[in-house]
Amino acid sequence: MKRKASDSEEELDYLERGIKKLKRIFEGLPEPAFNLEDYMMLYTILYNIKSQPTYPVNEDPKQLYNKYKQVLEDYMPSKVLPSLREKHDEYDLLRELLKSWANHKFLVKFLSLVFLQLQAQGAYIP
Structure with a gap:
């Protein structure tokens, strides 16, 4: 099934919101904790990004790692x-x-686990 641009934009927006949520938690701001569903959604989005060559960010594979x-x-x-x-x-x-x-x-641990797909797919070079 081919992804629509709006689907990928929504997923990238969700990924960005997830990172912002994590930062807000660390800042001590009122924010509900991550639950298993949140974590799995972030992981799934990254899996989708790396497994579908037509995904917009795949034009530059290091874009997500740089983020x-x-x-x-x-x-x-x-x-x-x-x-x-x-x-x-x-x-x-x-x-x-x-x-x-x-x-x-x-x-570092949380983002490393979420971005494990980038490492598994060889999208970054240390």
């Missing part, structure tokens, strides 16, 4: 550093650093 990489690169300077700079007490600074490190590790 994944950008999320990780932006997280530290935009969220972690400002929150650390606000702390003046050593205890508060250490607590914030530990929280940020735990969030970063989870972000």
Whole structure:
């Protein structure tokens, strides 16, 4: 079955919303946790992207990997550093650093699992 452009646009929009949701969770903003259905939808979208050569982003296979990489690169300077700079007490600074490190590790793990299809299909070269 051939995918319609609107289907792929909706899936890419869902993928973008999923990444934004994850970032909002880390920022401590009110956001419901990911459930199994959310995770499976993200994984399925990435599978669809890599398995269908007519998918719009397949013109540049590294486009999604670059998006994944950008999320990780932006997280530290935009969220972690400002929150650390606000702390003046050593205890508060250490607590914030530990929280940020735990969030970063989870972000890397979560995105790595979701983007596993990119790795399996050889879409990125470390």
